[in-house]
Amino acid sequence: MCQVSDYVQVSTATDSREAGIRLAQSAVAGRLAASAQVVGPVASVFWHLDQQGNGEEWQVLLITTASRYAELEQHLIAEHTWTNPQVTATAIVDGSNDYLAWLRRTVEVE
Template sequence: MSGYLQVSTATATREEAVRLGGSAVEAGLAAGAQVVGPVVSVFWHEGQYGEGEEWQLLLKTTERSYAKLEAHLLLAHSWSNPEVCAVPITMGSAGYLDWLDRTTKG
């Protein structure tokens, strides 16, 4: 059993979020992905304040798969410096956590 993570990124379009999530799941880097949006983002970019709509991609994975998942997202993302963040899943049902272990390749 490994530690578990929810990894997030954002994209400009729903299609890109679905493509990134699908490619990560197909590669065994994440057990599942959810696309949420559009969401409103408020941010600093290149020294300027900005607001915009984005699509949030949430991926469920294990700590052992994180480095490969991060590399995959950074390579496949259309943005040059996309958000890729992970937060620990500290608790979950035994069956769900077992599924995460079985469906990710570390």
Template sequence: MADYVIVSTAAESRETATELARSVVAAKLAASAQVTGPLVSVFWHEGRLGEGEEWQASFKTTGDRYAELEAHIIEHHPWANPEVSAVPLVSGSALYLEWIRRTVASGQV
């Protein structure tokens, strides 16, 4: 996995997405989180095409914290099978990337 990743999930409400963001950052599994929305989502669910409004939460963390972050999201998410996906953060300012690393590695800001 990449040194730094952006992990995302979606939730049915702003409140749920914000609570997930708050719990992840409080646990130092990500240095920061952003909640955006509402978004229109079109998806397959239980063999049917669905459409709904969702809120997306994205998290900045290190690749070595991904497994713990994924487990946390799945444990605290109200959906039985929530989206949890990661994309590599291939570049960023040195000070910003160091802040991410320091924050999630030691629990110190």
């Protein structure tokens, strides 16, 4: 049986739906994430270049294993249009056994 802490939801944001979908598709195609959702637009308020800003962004949520996180992070940073994108991971604290088993099978490296 797998430990739930072995799974993470990774989050980033993009300036367009299309950019978010490209990141999601490339991560899933590379088996770095089992699935991804692009949500938006969302209102964003942030501190950047010594001033407060706001804008519209699309949130990209990706599901993977903790052991694949580093590779997924590298991929997102390399493929992102921003020079310093937000890439964060949150532990999944619970989930159905069948779903988590599918997730693990999907991203395992052979």
